[in-house]
Amino acid sequence: MPKQILSFTVNGDKVDLLVPPYVTLLDALRDEAGLTGPKEGCGTGDCGACTVHLDGKPVASCLVLALQARGRSVRTIEGLGTATALHPLQDAFVRHGVPQCGFCIPGVLMAAAALLEEHAAPTEEQIRYGIAGNLCRCTGYTKMVAAITEAAGMIKKGAAR
Template sequence: MSKIHVTTTVNGDPVEFLADPRETLLDCLRDHLGLTGSKEGCGTGDCGACSVTLDDRLVCSCLVLGVEAEGRRVDTIEGMADADGLHPLQRKFIEHAALQCGFCTPGLLVAAKALLVQNPDPTEEEVRYGLAGNLCRCTGYDKIVRAVMDAAAEMRQEAA
C-alpha cells in the first residue's frame, strides 16, 4: 500500500510526513514526528492517554487516522509549555502532586487545557465531567481536579 503525503501544523509548526492510510494519528506523531508525549494505553479511545486537540477539538489520537490531519492543526502535550516556562496547568499538577507514574498525565493535561479553553470558569462537577474520558490508575482524581480548578482560577486572574 502506498504512503500518503500529509501536510499539517503540529504545535504551531508546519510539518510533513508520509503515512500509511491505516496508520493512526498517534502512531504518526510518535513514529514519524518523534512526539512521544501522547501514549497508547488502550487503542480503543477508552483511556484518554493519547489525547490531543485537532482544530481545537479534543480527540483520542488512537482513533484518528494520520491522514485526517491533512491541512489541520494538531496540538499535543509537547506544545503546552512555552518559552516563558510551564503552562499553569503543568505547574498546578506539580504543586498539587496530581501525578504519580505519569503515564496518563499528558492526556489529562491536554484534556484539561481543552476544557479550560471552552469553559474558563468550570465548577468541580464540570471538571470531573470534562476529564471523564481520561483514566488514571494510580493517583485518583481529587488532586487532579484540585489542580485544574486552581489553574483555572490563576488563568482567569492573569486574563483580568
C-alpha cells in the same frame, strides 16, 4: 501500500510526514514526528492517554487515521507549555504533585486545557465531566480536580492583570 504525504500543522509548525494509510494519528505523531507525549493506553478510545487537540478540540488520537488529519491543526502536550514556561495547568499539576506513574498526565492536561478554554471557571462537576474520558490507574483524580481548579483561578487572575 505506498506511503502518502500528510501535510498538517503540529504545535504551530507546518509539517510534512510520509505515512502509510493504515497508521493512526497517534502513531504518526509518536513514530514519525517524534512527539512521544501522547501515549497509547488502550488503543480503543476508552482511556484518553492519547488525547491531543485537533482543530482546537480534544480527540482520542488513537481513533484517527493519520491521513484524516491532512490540512488540519494538531496540538500535543509538547505544544502546551515549555520547560521554562509551563502552562498554568502544568504548573499546578507540579505543585500539587498530581502525577504518580505519570502515564495518563499528558492526556489529562490536554483534556483539562480544552475544558478551561470552554469554561474559564469550571465547577467541580464540569471538571469531572471534562476529564471523564481520562483514566488514571493510580486513581489520582482528587488532586487533578484541585490542580485544575487552581489553574483556572491562576489563568483568570492573569487575564485580569
